[in-house]
Amino acid sequence: MCALAHVFEKAGIATVTLASTLSVAERMQPPRALWADFPLGRPLGHPRDVEFQHDVLRRAFALLDADVGPVLVHHPETIESDETPLSCSIPPAFDADASPAAQEIRGLRKAYERSVEARNGVTEVGRAISPDEIEHAVAVLQSIVDGTPWSEAGIPGGNTISLIHDIRSYFEEAAMQLVDGPPPAGRAAEAWFFEETETGKVVMAARQAIKDADGPFPVWFYMAPGHR
């Protein structure tokens, strides 16, 4: 982000950067930057809070009044991520022959479809697999947990980063349709997926199994956020 600020300024366009990592902004010194201690992934602070977003923009555009730079100003508010798992009940889809993860995936399907409809067809799912392939993909991950070598398991979608992205997005997008009240805090849905759902537990167990089998670092590490 800071590099692009220098590039665009050099091209004759005045730039204002919303900086998400203070130490990077301090070292790269973009012409004008507003550092905000907000959750990563939410540089304008709060979703659906028009007034707050305008306040961020107002503070950012005010930096254009500076005569000399670089200018680095701190936003006065901190918004912390909350890694308390989201409180989200998955609609039941009981099938004695289905795994707990498969029952979750089926139970969330209608909520996922409502999310896609609410976003006019937009979904993050589809980078590697379709929604219809998620149940099979999680079964493959379970087979790795159960002892199938990861390189022989037939992991769908070409790579684990994309695959887990799609599975996690399916769950998180569905969950946004199942919770009431104000938008959940940053990382609450992540914590719910990895800590509370059976599918998330399968993902983490498969990640551990690939790691224990000396699988390549990129294959297992990016299956979950780095601090997990």
Next chain:
Amino acid sequence: MSGDVAMRALGDNFPVPTFDDPAWVTPKPLSQATVAIVTSAAIHTTDDERFAPGDTSFRYVPRAARNLVLGHWSPNFDRTGFAIDLNVVFPIDRLEELAADGTIGSVAPRHVAFAGNQPDDVATIIHDTGPAAAAELKADGVDVVILTPV
């Protein structure tokens, strides 16, 4: 340690490029300026090509587009904020409101998205695709860009 704290601590040790003799533009008054968003969130429209890992190219985001996908490859940030309200990453509706009330001159016809997950030196973006995108926005009459990360 929370995920955001861990990621920012990682950022403390990222090697970063340095810029000798950095440029400085004195902009026209904001109320007369055409403003564009440039984001490193790898945003693209649903019918556009997805970003590949380490992709150094960019996508145009038309002013009216709202069918936007967050194509960044990192698993290390929250995506639900964008799913709830894309303006929390890409404040296009806020810019429209600022143009309507006269705070800014106008909203640019095209905006630009890069992928922030890049090789350490970001050389291609600095020397090739970044200047190319900037030239396009300059040709569109853009005076000011606001840069947003994830």
